[in-house]
Amino acid sequence: MMNNNNHLVNLNPHLKKYDEDTLFHIGFSSAQDNLPEMFGDVKFVCMGGTAGRMRKYSEAFSRELEVEWTDYTKGERYGIFKAGPILCISHGIGKPSASIVLHEVIKLVNYAGCQDVVFIRMGTCGGINCEAGTVVVTNKALDEMLKPEYNLHVLGKLITRPTQLSQELAEDIISCKPSSNNFSIIRGNTLCTSDFFEGQARLDGAFCHYEEEDKMEYLKKVRDAGVRNIEMESAVVAGLCNAAQIKAAVVCVTLLDRLKTDQITLTHDQLSNYEKRPMDVILAYVSKKLGKG
Numbered sequence: 001m002m003n004n005n006n007h008l009v010n011l012n013p014h015l016k017k018y019d020e021d022t023l024f025h026i027g028f029s030s031a032q033d034n035l036p037e038m039f040g041d042v043k044f045v046c047m048g049g050t051a052g053r054m055r056k057y058s059e060a061f062s063r064e065l066e067v068e069w070t071d072y073t074k075g076e077r078y079g080i081f082k083a084g085p086i087l088c089i090s091h092g093i094g095k096p097s098a099s100i101v102l103h104e105v106i107k108l109v110n111y112a113g114c115q116d117v118v119f120i121r122m123g124t125c126g127g128i129n130c131e132a133g134t135v136v137v138t139n140k141a142l143d144e145m146l147k148p149e150y151n152l153h154v155l156g157k158l159i160t161r162p163t164q165l166s167q168e169l170a171e172d173i174i175s176c177k178p179s180s181n182n183f184s185i186i187r188g189n190t191l192c193t194s195d196f197f198e199g200q201a202r203l204d205g206a207f208c209h210y211e212e213e214d215k216m217e218y219l220k221k222v223r224d225a226g227v228r229n230i231e232m233e234s235a236v237v238a239g240l241c242n243a244a245q246i247k248a249a250v251v252c253v254t255l256l257d258r259l260k261t262d263q264i265t266l267t268h269d270q271l272s273n274y275e276k277r278p279m280d281v282i283l284a285y286v287s288k289k290l291g292k293g
């Protein structure tokens with residue numbers, strides 16, 4: 001029988017009709033896996049692009065917080081790791097990939113009966129008017145028209161979900177200074193696009209019908225809307241967590257300043273150093289929340 005632990009408000013009423021819900025892309029079943037036992041203690045769901053990075057983050061959480069580590073990865077789509085009360089899951093690149101895993105993870109935490117869970121995207125991004133390596137905590141995710149909306153076609157109609165993130169959680173995160181505090185942490189809006197090249201006004205894609213001036217004109221408009229970084233998943237995290245009334249945050253490190261360049265030319269060492277920064281920030285936050293700070 002299906003776990004009777006549904007507690008999140010606003011979730012799909014049809015779910016009650018299923019004796020078994022197969023979470024196909026992450027490889028769990030509400031009837032065959034004891035989700036409350038496996039995941040009932042989860043308080044933080046951390047998400048980022050690649051399985052390899054989420055594995056590293058989960059290993060660091062486990063080491064630093066001295067909590068048990070488990071690799072729950074089943075298939076090849078998404079990596080899933082647990083470090084005590086922290087679930088680390090990869091979401092791939094872009095809104096469709098992030099949306100699929102978020103639907104399943106929101107149902108997972110619901111079936112597991114997780115209480116007061118927060119979702120945090122820890123990612124990479126392009127910066128606007130800030131030095132590479134800056135960590136940006138998102139206020140709201142904006143679409144390409146600079147609206148704070150996540151739009152999706154459903155039954156042939158466009159539906160809109162708001163993408164304002166929790167101010168309280170963002171402030172809480174920013175107030176926890178990581179031990180390796182040799183970088184800036186700023187707040188700003190995040191432009192969330194459906195493409196890395198033309199969608200982010202790059203001049204170096206396989207196709208480009210606009211000029212440098214057009215690119216700069218758009219990026220300046222973006223900057224004037226309070227945008228400090230550009231990535232491809234924040235709107236889904238914000239939109240779906242708002243719909244589920246789950247508190248969420250987006251914490252991303254900039255890999256370049258898009259007002260200066262388009263190509264990411266960091267060395268392997270620079271990249272892994274920058275990629276550790278969202279981790280340092282969230283480790284400080286989680287440590288404080290768990291009373292280990």
Ligand code: DUR
Pocket residue numbers: 049092093094124125126127196200230231232233255
């Ligand atoms: N990303 C961007 N734009 C950048 C740098 C990083 O979208 O300029 C993020 C989002 C996406 C992945 O998941 O990293 C693309 O490299």
